[in-house]
Amino acid sequence: MEEDRYGLPLSTASTDAAAAYREGMDLLLAFWPGAIDAFERAIMLDPEFALAHAARARIHAIYMQREAALQTIARARDLAAKRGTPREQSHVATLVLAIEGRGTDALTSTLAHLANWPRDAMIMALPLGAFGLLAFSGRADHDAARRDLCDRFAADYGEDWWFMSNHGWALTEAGELAKGRAVTERSFALRRHNAYAVHALLHAMFEDGAVDEADALVEGWIGDYDRTGMLHGHICWHQALGALDRGDADKALAVYTDVLVPTMDSAPPLNTLSDCASLLWRLMADEQPVPPNAWADTAAYASTRFTxxxxxxxxxxxxxxxxxxxxxxxxxxxxxxxxxxxxxxxxxxxxxxxxxxxxxxxxxxxxxxxxxxxxxxxxxxxxxxxxxxxxxxxxxxxxxxxxxxxxxxxxxxxxxxxxxxxxxxxxxxxxxxxxxx
Missing domain, CATH: 1.25.40 (Serine Threonine Protein Phosphatase 5, Tetratricopeptide repeat)
Incomplete structure (x- = not known):
């Protein structure tokens, strides 16, 4: 039987479909362009491959394409029931809860699933990150909870580039800055085409006050990252924060007009909303000029996506x-x-x-x-x-x-x-x- 990169069986008889799924996993976990094409290729090669449909539904959800996400995850659920392993059925059932917006139930299901299949990275990803199930749980201790979750499963992943980028960031946000940065740097060294690790490293530099170092990191790395990448705009937003710290409002404005304008940004809507609104608010609050129509453009963008x-x-x-x-x-x-x-x-x-x-x-x-x-x-x-x-x-x-x-x-x-x-x-x-x- 085919396996994913973490050694878990895949219910597909197509070697090519499994390879496309593994490629899509890596690209999605690295927040690198191309994941959609890879998962859709896996579906084309094996239309009954449940996990490929589930992964595609996950990306629909990230981009707030709710109806498409619900339809695609429903298809995945039907296919998993038909020929999926118990792990795949649990995987899809957990994603159903997350996509339906049932955060508490999804988190409970995630933890139960990981107790049985700790190396299911696509499910492990759900509670992690700034927009994950733990961050949006309403808990005051979600940073510590993310760190504790990563600590618990670190031995299962070892020196895995994806897991370490999450573990490092979780440590950083929970206040263990030196340790978090070291883990993140090891992750980045293993895979430089990993926007998630760069992003986590920028957070470590932010917490350390290393503004110039963060700016140099972005300048030296961003050229390899296509503007369609999920985190392209947000990584540039970090540059704008550094510029504001130095008192360089002109550079912060240039980041907004060159990268973050809502009509130009191809990031997930929650990133676009938060990056644009918060940068404009910071400028306004510090009595710096805001581009004409910037607030109106951001309001127009939000009005059709956050009703x-x-x-x-x-x-x-x-x-x-x-x-x-x-x-x-x-x-x-x-x-x-x-x-x-x-x-x-x-x-x-x-x-x-x-x-x-x-x-x-x-x-x-x-x-x-x-x-x-x-x-x-x-x-x-x-x-x-x-x-x-x-x-x-x-x-x-x-x-x-x-x-x-x-x-x-x-x-x-x-x-x-x-x-x-x-x-x-x-x-x-x-x-x-x-x-x-």
Whole structure:
């Protein structure tokens, strides 16, 4: 019987279909272009190959193509029931839950599946990363949970380039920076055409304050990565963060106009939304120029793709757009929906979300005291929103600037001192100087 790269049996009699599936796995796990073509080739070579359909459904879901994802995973489920092994049936059943948006059930199914088949990397990937089942679970300790999960299965994967890129990033986000960076660098050395490892390494450099080193990494590597790659825009977004840290707003703007404009970006929609909205918000908050129509373009992009959003992380960025454009109707509607879901107990991230959304609205209205008042009781709950620390820091920045502008200089100084103690930052040093006046 054919096997995947991790030695797990594949229910296909076609050697070529199995080879195409293995190729697609590697490309998807590396966030490298070509995975769609590989999985579709596997399906063409063996139309009853359940896992190839399941993998294709997964990519549909990543790009928020919900109907296509549901139809394709349903086909995979039928085929797995017909001729799949118990592992393949469990694999597909877990993906069904994830694609249907049943996060809690999907996480439970994932952990049960991994207990039996720990080297099923396509399922192991589900709870990992900044947009994974753990990050979006609403748990405050999801960074530590990701690290613990990787620690538990490290022996099963050994020196595997994909697993180490995840393990390294999980260690970094959980505060074990030196260890996390070392593991990530080993992963990158094993496979340079691995956007996931580059991304994880950029996060380690962000946490270490190594802005120039991160910029050099991107400049020396990005030329091999096609713009259609899932993480192309986001990797460039990291460059923009570094530029803002150095006070180079022009370079940050150039990244936006050259790479991140929604009509140009081919990234998954959640990446495009969060990268564009958060970069524009950072520029606006720091009183830097924003390109004409940039907010309107981002609002137009979001309006057709996030009509039924339930993720706290997405809501955070959607409210940035509504607040920056002073769209009172959108703000009122989003806040009402969030508060209703909170009252009904259907808000995994809890009270941080309505407070955060009201704070963003207040900040856009120059109501600094109101913004600080909303964030003060919940700023410690930010991890519950999901995403990475680098992505969530935009809310910390908003809080610090609101404190400075409302005259709460001692509070702002204490927060900035804590951040500067953790990592050097030219931007935080500039802001720290403002608290001395």
């Amino acid at each position: 039924g959003s339930t993720l706290a992380f997405a809501e955070m960025h959607l409210v940035m757009i509504a607040a920056a454009t002073h769209d009172s109707a959108a703000l009122k509607g989003r806040l009402a929906a969030i508060e209703r879901r909170q009252a009904e107990g259907r808000l995994p991230a809890g009270r941080i979300v309505p407070h955060m959304l009201r704070a963003l609205r207040a900040f856009a209205d120059d109501n600094w005291r109101g913004c600080a008042r909303e964030l003060a009781p919940v700023i410690g709950d930010l991890p519950r929103v999901g995403g990475s620390h680098a992505q969530r820091e935009v809310i910390e920045d908003t809080y610090i600037l609101a404190l400075i502008r409302s005259g709460a200089l001692a509070q702002a100084r204490d927060l900035l001192d804590a951040r500067l103690h953790r990592r050097p930052s030219a931007r935080d040093t500039r802001w720290r100087a403002l608290t001395a006046s």
